[in-house]
Amino acid sequence: MSKRYLIDSLRSLNEFFMDGVEVGTLAQIYGPYQAGKSLLILQILYEWVSKGLGNALILDSELSILNNFSRRWKDRFLERFGREVSLERVSSRKYVIKGGKKRYLNDIANVVIEVLNELDIEVDRAVIRRLLERLLPQYELYTEGGADGLGRIFVCEVRDLTHLYQLMGLEASIVEEKDKIDIIVRHDTDLYTSSLARFIEKHHIKFVSLDSLGGLIKSLTSMNRVQNFPVRASALNILLHNISRLANELGLIVFVSNHESKSPINNFYSFYGGSSVGYGFKYTLYLKRVKEFKRELVGYRAPHLPEGAFKVTLKIDEGGFYEVDEESGKDS
Numbered sequence: 001m002s003k004r005y006l007i008d009s010l011r012s013l014n015e016f017f018m019d020g021v022e023v024g025t026l027a028q029i030y031g032p033y034q035a036g037k038s039l040l041i042l043q044i045l046y047e048w049v050s051k052g053l054g055n056a057l058i059l060d061s062e063l064s065i066l067n068n069f070s071r072r073w074k075d076r077f078l079e080r081f082g083r084e085v086s087l088e089r090v091s092s093r094k095y096v097i098k099g100g101k102k103r104y105l106n107d108i109a110n111v112v113i114e115v116l117n118e119l120d121i122e123v124d125r126a127v128i129r130r131l132l133e134r135l136l137p138q139y140e141l142y143t144e145g146g147a148d149g150l151g152r153i154f155v156c157e158v159r160d161l162t163h164l165y166q167l168m169g170l171e172a173s174i175v176e177e178k179d180k181i182d183i184i185v186r187h188d189t190d191l192y193t194s195s196l197a198r199f200i201e202k203h204h205i206k207f208v209s210l211d212s213l214g215g216l217i218k219s220l221t222s223m224n225r226v227q228n229f230p231v232r233a234s235a236l237n238i239l240l241h242n243i244s245r246l247a248n249e250l251g252l253i254v255f256v257s258n259h260e261s262k263s264p265i266n267n268f269y270s271f272y273g274g275s276s277v278g279y280g281f282k283y284t285l286y287l288k289r290v291k292e293f294k295r296e297l298v299g300y301r302a303p304h305l306p307e308g309a310f311k312v313t314l315k316i317d318e319g320g321f322y323e324v325d326e327e328s329g330k331d332s
Helices: 011-016 037-050 065-072 074-081 105-118 125-135 161-167 195-202 213-218 226-250
Strands: 026-031 055-060 086-098 101-104 138-143 152-157 170-177 180-187 205-211 253-262 269-271 283-291 294-300 310-317 320-323
Touching: 011 310, 026 037, 026 226, 037 055, 037 074, 037 152, 037 205, 037 253, 037 320, 055 065, 065 074, 065 086, 065 152, 074 320, 086 105, 101 105, 105 125, 138 161, 138 195, 161 170, 161 213, 161 226, 170 226, 180 226, 195 205, 195 226, 205 213, 205 226, 213 226, 213 253, 226 253
Parallel strands: 026 253, 026 283, 055 152, 055 205, 086 152, 205 253
Antiparallel strands: 086 101, 086 138, 170 180, 253 269, 283 294, 294 310, 310 320
């Protein structure tokens, strides 16, 4: 039977998720800038991880989790939930296997530079590294934290969409000609033996967050032109399809944050990426500002099922998000 994980700090979400979040779920939280999307997801992950239900992995495309949240919220959540969770940086490195042993990029770069120096050829180390990045076939995710076990949230900073593709065993080439682009994606390795899948299995990860989907695509600015929307939709479909496959195969729950976007065609606000994104998620949550420290969270189970919507008022304080009882005006 599939597990359902309760969110005790925000009980209305349990009802929205049909009495707990089920394994294999993909959920999207979108909204305006600084509405609190990343904080809401981090609070949910912290609560689950602190209960010993499994570890979490945050794929951070905006490079904000370790820079901001680890300083501001780790101690606050410890005080609120009474259980400590460690945040650990995850790095990626490329390698090749020679004689049954892994040879990493730094070691290979040292050998190449030494040979070139012997030939009296002066080179820039950064240039050599960039060339080797293209040549070495394998990616590996690793963490410098020596401890094992539960109670850990891993944070992997993702440079761009093609970097995340590579971690999933895909190789992408983006071809740009004038104002039009095309994207060519092929399987480099099997998804379930990719560096991302191996890391998830090795470190007992049950919860994954991508922060944020919009940030990944916006880094490829040409994709945001109207004539390139079909290519953007294709790139997003490939990404979400593979995330969904991982979630179902490895028994994960995935929360994705996304930007609010204004449609250039009919001038309304929605999640970034359009219908290709909307139909990729079983649940979508919209977080919007009401007052300085109040937010309204609106959720629906699918774009074509508006009758399943719910609404709850939330308050942000030193401990994160709390529900507000509208009738009494008190936090719950």
